[in-house]
Amino acid sequence: MIKKNPDTATIPVYDLRHIDAEAQHGLMVARFRDYLDQHYPHLRRPHRHSFYHLVLFTKGSGTHTIDFETFDVRAGQAYFMSPGQVHSWQFEGDVEGYVVHFQPSFFTAFLHNDRYLERFAFFSGRPERSVCQLPGSELGRVAGLFEDLLEEVRLGKTGAIDLVRLRLLEFFIRTDRVCGGDKDDAPAPQKSLLLRHFRQLIDEHFRELRLPREYAALLYVTPNHLNALCRDLLGTTAGDLIRDRVLLEAKRLLTHADLTVAAVADNLHFDDPSYFNRFFRKYVGSTPDEFRKQHLHL
Known part of the structure; x- marks a missing residue:
């Protein structure tokens, strides 16, 4: 077992x-x-x-x-x-x-x-x-x-x-x-490496760093360059990648029955639980409570 x-x-x-x-x-x-x-x-x-x-x-x-x-x-x-x-x-x-x-x-x-x-x-x-x-x-x-x-x-x-x-x-x-x-259509190695480093930094810092310019500074590139890289290789923006990582962690945390929605918001460094609720609903299409009920009753 x-x-x-x-x-x-x-x-x-x-x-x-x-x-x-x-x-x-x-x-x-x-x-x-x-x-x-x-x-x-x-x-x-x-x-x-x-x-x-x-x-x-x-x-x-x-x-x-x-x-x-x-x-x-x-x-x-x-x-x-x-x-x-x-x-x-x-x-x-x-x-x-x-x-x-x-x-x-x-x-x-x-x-x-x-x-x-x-x-x-x-x-x-x-x-x-x-x-x-x-x-x-x-x-x-x-x-x-x-x-x-x-x-x-x-x-x-x-x-x-x-x-x-x-x-x-x-x-x-x-x-x-x-x-x-x-x-043959793969991006240049330096582009792939930069994107991989960006993703790794997001995984390490998504709780405290939410702005593309903060990651651009860590990567020693301009925010415009980082955004262009993401659009070129992924068809999305640097900000979208950061936001999606925050949402993924929110979903993961919400599937733990012992954590309140307020505790999830605090874990993700949202100062206001009500703002976390609005943020989650805007991009997921349901409230944190609705998402939790759906996945805890599978």
Whole structure:
């Protein structure tokens, strides 16, 4: 049975030892059906993990939600989640496939570039990039990779964990070829790097810094340059990215029943709870209380 992390003050967070007490080397690999039989009752409600989580569906229907965006379950679909993202499931009938969990440190001792996973859009933390529908011609091949993972973990021979890392990296690269976009149309590396740094700064400072010019100063660029970068690469403004991150955290906090709306507003550094209510309703279309009731009664 999964235990909630007692130290968290927000939405329930599960770490790897609570999911699988016997997980070794910061890794868990399982058939999805077996995983559901053990954990599904506890994971239907919104929750998040302290580790990377990925699933390949080979059969099934229903829906799953990543950071409050809902996706239909289909055979051949893979989804990827980075630590901290929120998700839940609502399955219909039998669902089969494979599930892998690994700690952020799982690849760092293996790869010279400890930020290698950042090259894959599905690990960007953006829900719309987290799901990939693999064609039938590719599904059999990647399913074979997961069968190899299960076998290596089961046998535990010398070098098994390194082979698991290699098979996972092959899966990431094959998936990226299908859903990673046209590399010839990719933005210049310096633009991508600047945008990634901007997103990282937002994640670190969104509670206290709300203005694009404050982030532009940290990045040593002008506010106009930062705004132009966001419009060029994402079709949105720097201010929109900051606002959306605040709203995402508000949604995450509101799905914890023990926090009042006023406490959520305070956590996000809103001086006036009534202003937080107006802000949330303007951009989400419902009040914080309405949003909470909808998601706590899933």
